[in-house]
Structures are given as structure tokens and as C-alpha cells.
Amino acid sequence: MRKEINYKTGIIPTAEQVIELYDNAGLPRPTNDKERIQKMFENSNLVITAWDNDLLVGVSRSITDWVWSCYLADLAVRKEYKNSGIGKKLIELTKNAVGDQSMILLLSVPTAMEYYPKMGFIKQESSFIMNREK
Numbered sequence: 001m002r003k004e005i006n007y008k009t010g011i012i013p014t015a016e017q018v019i020e021l022y023d024n025a026g027l028p029r030p031t032n033d034k035e036r037i038q039k040m041f042e043n044s045n046l047v048i049t050a051w052d053n054d055l056l057v058g059v060s061r062s063i064t065d066w067v068w069s070c071y072l073a074d075l076a077v078r079k080e081y082k083n084s085g086i087g088k089k090l091i092e093l094t095k096n097a098v099g100d101q102s103m104i105l106l107l108s109v110p111t112a113m114e115y116y117p118k119m120g121f122i123k124q125e126s127s128f129i130m131n132r133e134k
Contacts, residue, residue: 005061006051012041017056038080048093050086057081060090070098072106093121
């Protein structure tokens with residue numbers, strides 16, 4: 001049924017493609033604000049996408065300095081492609097891109113709290129956040 005998934009680095013999907021993926025995956029992002037979604041991607045310096053032909057089925061969006069830290073801002077996989085290894089592969093490609101000198105950190109949505117430890121992440125108790133106002 002599914003064909004080979006193609007992974008691409010540095011390809012910025014359209015805001016419409018991202019919005020459709022995030023809504024499908026249930027990722028809580030401002031998908032009602034196309035301009036904001038576009039800026040989120042334009043201002044990220046590591047974007048890895050997963051494609052089934054022309055269909056965007058997964059994305060990893062990060063902000064990194066390449067030598068110390070990488071903030072994995074978004075990881076989304078289309079619901080009908082979950083449990084197929086796409087998320088794991090996107091994390092692996094992100095780690096490979098930033099190299100051994102950089103840590104990867106993220107804020108998890110509540111529904112993924114059990115997922116990230118399986119991918120090699122260690123839960124931290126030492127983080128702080130200033131929430132956005134809108």
C-alpha cells in the first residue's frame with residue numbers, strides 16, 4: 001500500500017502542506033494562522049521532511065547552532081503513518097545533521113510523553129518556560 005518514504009533536508013513545505021499535516025497529526029500549533037506557520041518554518045534552520053510521493057507525511061523542525069544545542073520545535077507524523085518508523089527516522093536524521101557536539105532538546109505535547117524516552121530522550125526536571133501571550 002505505502003511506497004518508499006523519501007526524506008529531504010532543507011526543503012520547506014508550503015504553509016498549506018504544514019497546516020494539513022499538523023491538523024491531521026493533532027499537533028497543537030496555530031494552524032489557523034497561515035502567515036505565522038510560514039514564518040515558523042522560514043526562521044528555522046533545520047527542517048527535515050518525509051514524503052510519500054507528493055504527500056507530506058512527516059516533519060522535524062529545529063532551531064540549532066550546530067555545535068551546542070538543537071531545539072526540536074516540531075515533530076509531526078500523519079496519523080495514518082504513525083508506528084511506521086517515520087518519527088524515529090526524522091529524529092535520527094536530525095541527530096545526524098547536528099552531529100555529536102550538539103544536544104537535542106524539546107518540549108513534549110502531553111500525548112507524546114511516553115514516546116520520547118523510547119527514542120533515546122531523557123526526561124529533565126531542570127527546564128523553565130515563559131509562555132507566549134498569543
